[in-house]
Amino acid sequence: MSCDFIALANKGVQELHPYQPGKPISELERELGITNIVKLASNENPIGLSGKAKAAMEKEFADLARYPDANGYYLKAKLSERLGVGINQITLGNGSNDVLELIARVFVAPEHEVIYSQHAFVVYPIVTQAIGAKKVIIPAKDWGHDLEATAAAITPNTRMIFIANPNNPTGTWVNKTDLKAFMDKVPQDVIVVVDEAYYEYVEDADYPQTVPWIKEYPNLIVTRTFSKAYGLAGARAGYAVANEEITGLINRPRQPFNMNSLALAAAVAVLDDHEYLQKALDVNKSGMQQLISAFDELGYDYIPSVTNFITVDMKQAAGPLYQQMLEQGVIVRPVGNYEMPNHLRISIGLEEENAKFIRVLREMTK
Numbered sequence: 001m002s003c004d005f006i007a008l009a010n011k012g013v014q015e016l017h018p019y020q021p022g023k024p025i026s027e028l029e030r031e032l033g034i035t036n037i038v039k040l041a042s043n044e045n046p047i048g049l050s051g052k053a054k055a056a057m058e059k060e061f062a063d064l065a066r067y068p069d070a071n072g073y074y075l076k077a078k079l080s081e082r083l084g085v086g087i088n089q090i091t092l093g094n095g096s097n098d099v100l101e102l103i104a105r106v107f108v109a110p111e112h113e114v115i116y117s118q119h120a121f122v123v124y125p126i127v128t129q130a131i132g133a134k135k136v137i138i139p140a141k142d143w144g145h146d147l148e149a150t151a152a153a154i155t156p157n158t159r160m161i162f163i164a165n166p167n168n169p170t171g172t173w174v175n176k177t178d179l180k181a182f183m184d185k186v187p188q189d190v191i192v193v194v195d196e197a198y199y200e201y202v203e204d205a206d207y208p209q210t211v212p213w214i215k216e217y218p219n220l221i222v223t224r225t226f227s228k229a230y231g232l233a234g235a236r237a238g239y240a241v242a243n244e245e246i247t248g249l250i251n252r253p254r255q256p257f258n259m260n261s262l263a264l265a266a267a268v269a270v271l272d273d274h275e276y277l278q279k280a281l282d283v284n285k286s287g288m289q290q291l292i293s294a295f296d297e298l299g300y301d302y303i304p305s306v307t308n309f310i311t312v313d314m315k316q317a318a319g320p321l322y323q324q325m326l327e328q329g330v331i332v333r334p335v336g337n338y339e340m341p342n343h344l345r346i347s348i349g350l351e352e353e354n355a356k357f358i359r360v361l362r363e364m365t366k
C-alpha cells in the first residue's frame with residue numbers, strides 16, 4: 001500500500017495548481033523544425049544583458065567557490081543612496097517574487113484574508129493559496145484595480161493587500177491621488193504591498209513615488225525588480241523597501257544566501273549603467289508605438305499599457321491563436337489563467353522581433 005502524500009501536504013498546497021512552465025526555446029525549435037523563434041512572452045528586456053553587469057559578473061567568477069555576501073552590503077548601500085532610505089529598510093531577494101513570498105509568509109496565516117484584484121499578477125494567488133489563507137478577489141474596473149472596492153472589502157480578518165502598479169498582465173496603473181486616498185482608508189494593521197516591477201517604464205507625472213510614503217504609512221511595503229528594465233531576469237534580483245521594523249521581520253525567515261553572488265554584482269553594476277537603462281526605455285517606447293500602430297491598423301483593441309508589454313483582445317479564444325503563432329516562430333502569452341481567455345499579452349521586443357510578430361498577426365487576420 002502506498003501513502004497518500006497529497007493528504008500529507010498543507011491544505012493550501014493541496015489545492016494549489018502547479019505553474020505551467022513553457023518548454024525551452026531550443027526544444028521548441030527542434031520539435032517544430034524551425035529556427036530563430038522570437039520570444040515575446042515573459043516581459044524580458046529585449047536588448048540583452050548590460051555590458052557593465054556582464055563585466056561585473058565575470059569579475060565575480062573567481063570567487064564563486066565562496067558563499068555570497070548574506071547581507072548584500074554593496075547592493076543595499078547603492079539602493080539606500082538611490083532611494084533615500086536606510087540600509088535597514090531594504091530586503092533583497094532571489095527576484096522580487098522571492099520577496100513577495102517572504103512577506104506573505106511573515107504576516108499571513110490561514111485564518112487571514114488577503115485582497116488583490118481580478119486579473120492581478122499570478123504570484124499573489126499562489127503565495128496566498130500556499131499559506132491556505134482566504135483569497136478575496138476584487139472585480140477589476142476597466143481592467144485595472146478598483147481601489148474603492150478594495151478598501152471597502154477590508155474586514156477585521158484582512159492582513160494583506162497586494163497592488164501591482166503597474167499591473168501584469170493588464171499594463172494598467174493607479175495614480176498618486178487614488179493610491180493616497182486608498183492608503184488613508186487602510187487600517188495600519190493591514191499590510192499593503194505595492195509591487196512596482198515596471199516602475200522604471202512609467203513616465204506619467206501622476207504615477208506615485210511611493211518609497212517616500214513609507215514614513216507616513218508604516219504598513220506600506222514597496223517591491224521592485226531587476227528583471228525587467230534592468231535586464232537581469234535570469235540572474236534573479238529583486239528587493240523590498242519598508243520601515244525598519246517590517247524589514248527586520250521579513251529578514252527573519254529569509255535564507256541568508258537568497259541572492260547569489262552573480263546577481264548581487266550584476267545589480268550593483270547595472271544601477272550605474274544609465275546608458276543601458278535609457279536604451280531599454282527608448283527601445284521599449286518605439287516598440288510599443290510599433291505594436292499599437294499595427295493593432296490600430298488591423299482593428300484590434302488593446303489595453304493601454306505603461307509597461308514593457310501590451311495585452312490585446314483577439315475577439316476569440318486566444319489559446320489556439322497562441323499555438324498558431326508559435327508554429328510561425330513567435331511566442332506570446334495567452335492569459336486565460338488571468339480570466340482573460342480572449343487576450344494575448346505581447347512583450348515589447350526589438351524592432352525586427354516586433355515586425356515578425358506583426359507579420360504573423362497580419363497573416364492570421366486575413
Ligand SMILES: *Cc1c(COP(=O)(O)O)cnc(C)c1O
Nearest residue numbers: 095096097121168197225227238
Ligand atoms: C515580472 C514581475 C515581477 C518580477 O518578478 P521577479 O521575481 O523579480 O523576476 C513582479 N511583479 C510583477 C507584477 C511582474 O510582472
